[in-house]
Amino acid sequence: MNEREKILRLLAYRTVLQRFRSMGFIRVFSDNIAEVLDISSSLVRKDFSAFGISGTQKGGYHIEDILTRIQGIIGFSEPQRVIIVGAGRIGQALMHYSGFRSSGIEIIAGFDIDSARQNPAAEIPVLPMELLEDFIREQKVRIAVLAVPESSALACFDRLVRAGIRGVLNFTPHKLKGDAGTVVSNINIEHELTNLIYLVNQQWQVPSERHTIIS
Amino acid sequence: MNEREKILRLLAYRTVLQRFRSMGFIRVFSDNIAEVLDISSSLVRKDFSAFGISGTQKGGYHIEDILTRIQGIIGFSEPQRVIIVGAGRIGQALMHYSGFRSSGIEIIAGFDIDSARQNPAAEIPVLPMELLEDFIREQKVRIAVLAVPESSALACFDRLVRAGIRGVLNFTPHKLKGDAGTVVSNINIEHELTNLIYLVNQQWQVPSERHTIIS
Numbered sequence: 001m002n003e004r005e006k007i008l009r010l011l012a013y014r015t016v017l018q019r020f021r022s023m024g025f026i027r028v029f030s031d032n033i034a035e036v037l038d039i040s041s042s043l044v045r046k047d048f049s050a051f052g053i054s055g056t057q058k059g060g061y062h063i064e065d066i067l068t069r070i071q072g073i074i075g076f077s078e079p080q081r082v083i084i085v086g087a088g089r090i091g092q093a094l095m096h097y098s099g100f101r102s103s104g105i106e107i108i109a110g111f112d113i114d115s116a117r118q119n120p121a122a123e124i125p126v127l128p129m130e131l132l133e134d135f136i137r138e139q140k141v142r143i144a145v146l147a148v149p150e151s152s153a154l155a156c157f158d159r160l161v162r163a164g165i166r167g168v169l170n171f172t173p174h175k176l177k178g179d180a181g182t183v184v185s186n187i188n189i190e191h192e193l194t195n196l197i198y199l200v201n202q203q204w205q206v207p208s209e210r211h212t213i214i215s
Numbered sequence: 216m217n218e219r220e221k222i223l224r225l226l227a228y229r230t231v232l233q234r235f236r237s238m239g240f241i242r243v244f245s246d247n248i249a250e251v252l253d254i255s256s257s258l259v260r261k262d263f264s265a266f267g268i269s270g271t272q273k274g275g276y277h278i279e280d281i282l283t284r285i286q287g288i289i290g291f292s293e294p295q296r297v298i299i300v301g302a303g304r305i306g307q308a309l310m311h312y313s314g315f316r317s318s319g320i321e322i323i324a325g326f327d328i329d330s331a332r333q334n335p336a337a338e339i340p341v342l343p344m345e346l347l348e349d350f351i352r353e354q355k356v357r358i359a360v361l362a363v364p365e366s367s368a369l370a371c372f373d374r375l376v377r378a379g380i381r382g383v384l385n386f387t388p389h390k391l392k393g394d395a396g397t398v399v400s401n402i403n404i405e406h407e408l409t410n411l412i413y414l415v416n417q418q419w420q421v422p423s424e425r426h427t428i429i430s
Contacts, residue, residue: 007413011406012390038392080412089308096304099365099388099405105412142419143412150314167415169408173314175227177253183414185407190314191226192400193384197295197320197358198222199398200382204357 004185007074009047012037014070017063027060076104083141085156086148087112087126090171094145095124109135113152136163143167150174219400222289224262227252229285232278242275291319298356300371301363302327302341305386309360310339324350328367351378358382365389 016036020028030048034041048054048061051069055061082100084091087110095110110126112118119126127135135141144165148156153174160168167183170176173191178184231251235243245263249256263269263276266284270276297315299306302325310325325341327333334341342350350356359380363371368389375383382398385391388406393399 003414004410007410008403008406011403011409015388015390015406036392037390074409074413076412076416082408082412089304089311093304093308094404097404100408103405103409105405105408142415143408145408166419167411169411173230175230175252177251183411183418185411187402187404187407188223188226189309189312189402190318190320191223191230192402193297193315193320193358193360194226194289194318195219195222196382196384196398196400197291197297198289199218200357201291203396203398204381 006047009037009039010070010074013044013047014067014074017067017070021063021067025063027056027058028063029060079104079106080143081106081108081139081141082143082145083108083136084110084145084147085129085132085160086110086146086152087114087117088147088149091145091147092117094147094171095126108139108141111135132159133163136160136165141165143169145169145171146176147171221262224252224254224258225285225289228259228262229282229289232282232285236278236282240278242271242273243278244275294319294321295358296321296323296354296356297358297360298323298350299325299360299362300327300344300347300375301325301361301367301387302329302332303362303364306360306362307332309362309386310341323354323356326350347374348378351375351380356380358384360384360386361391362386 013033016033017028020032030041030044033044048066051073053061053066053069082105084095084107087095091110091112095107100107107124110124111129111132112126113129115128117126118128142165144160144167146153146156146160146168150173153170153172153176157168157176161182166181168176170184170186171189173188175186175188176184228248231248232243235247245256245259248259263281266288268276268281268284297320299310299322302310306325306327310322315322322339325339326344326347327341328344330343332341333343357380359375361368361371361375361383365388368385368387368391372383372391376397381396383391385399385401386404388403390401390403391399
């Protein structure tokens with residue numbers, strides 16, 4: 001969890017620094033980054049110091065230096081091939097998500113049980129589930145996105161892991177557990193939205209109606 | 216952030232307990248819940264104790280009691296109406312996401328700048344962006360999901376907040392900041408997948424190739 005937060009922070013730094021660079025900036029201050037990301041500037045400095053990045057004499061950091069260092073830590077030296085299991089609305093949306101390619105991620109195939117959704121001739125082919133295991137083994141795929149209905153989540157996950165998948169980004173509401181050999185990230189859209197609504201309701205209720213929440 | 220984690224944990228307890236109940240269980244032990252959610256059982260007990268939920272004499276907890284208590288804290292007494300801004304692939308997928316309704320969330324409209332995506336007659340109407348502000352005010356909507364292209368994210372966010380939106384679930388890669396009056400949850404799909412791949416690569420590389428990560 002902690003490691004996860006750190007990597008996500010690195011990715012956030014990269015995004016912000018690329019934006020600063022595209023605006024013509026050469027140097028930034030930790031305060032600039034902290035403001036945009038809504039974190040403390042001391043955390044930014046601590047992170048940078050831990051990367052071995054030091055500030056310039058005039059203060060601030062060279063954007064290019066930090067970006068090179070971050071790329072050395074989290075950049076991929078070759079395209080990262082990913083499959084998507086479940087080609088319903090969410091799966092299809094992810095299959096065509098434009099942000100992946102710039103990160104070096106390539107969606108190489110989708111899989112679906114429904115023949116109406118299959119299309120082996122598409123630019124990103126959607127293949128029948130029967131081909132899942134052979135495809136993973138032949139293509140040496142290690143990463144899968146899971147976007148099947150909740151009722152199929154666990155069975156699909158087991159198939160993926162047995163076939164050699166080592167990382168699963170899970171969009172189903174069924175929370176999956178990784179183990180020593182498999183990393184799982186769960187994104188529960190319903191919980192995220194419910195949580196947001198809860199926080200807004202708390203904030204905008206009259207005080208006497210507020211519930212006490214665990215501390 | 217901490218509050219967010221707590222609410223998400225409550226939601227996770229609810230999901231797991233509903234599943235246990237549907238399997239015929241009456242009581243559970245903190246260990247049962249902890250195992251499924253991959254957290255420590257002492258954390259489960261601490262949370263339950265903070266809700267004022269105590270165990271039974273025989274040990275364990277009554278599922279129904281905990282569910283009632285959780286519902287009292289995070290349940291919605293009336294349907295929570297939400298709009299989706301941006302009716303591209305991600306927006307459309309979210310508009311038809313089946314998990315929302317059971318949580319008391321109702322997607323009442325989508326908005327898009329592209330007339331080809333607009334459909335005021337659909338069950339969930341997709342309306343032109345020109346109608347956004349009036350709709351929010353007339354319908355007293357407080358929650359929006361943002362699924363527009365990155366380049367429009369900030370401008371759309373500003374329009375939403377000015378029109379009275381108090382909570383935004385942001386699926387664009389542009390990280391948005393809430394303030395005293397607005398709650399924002401950012402879901403960066405690209406970062407989540409990149410992070411997952413990084414963790415898998417770390418785990419499956421030969422040790423000498425591993426990068427050192429900030430501690």
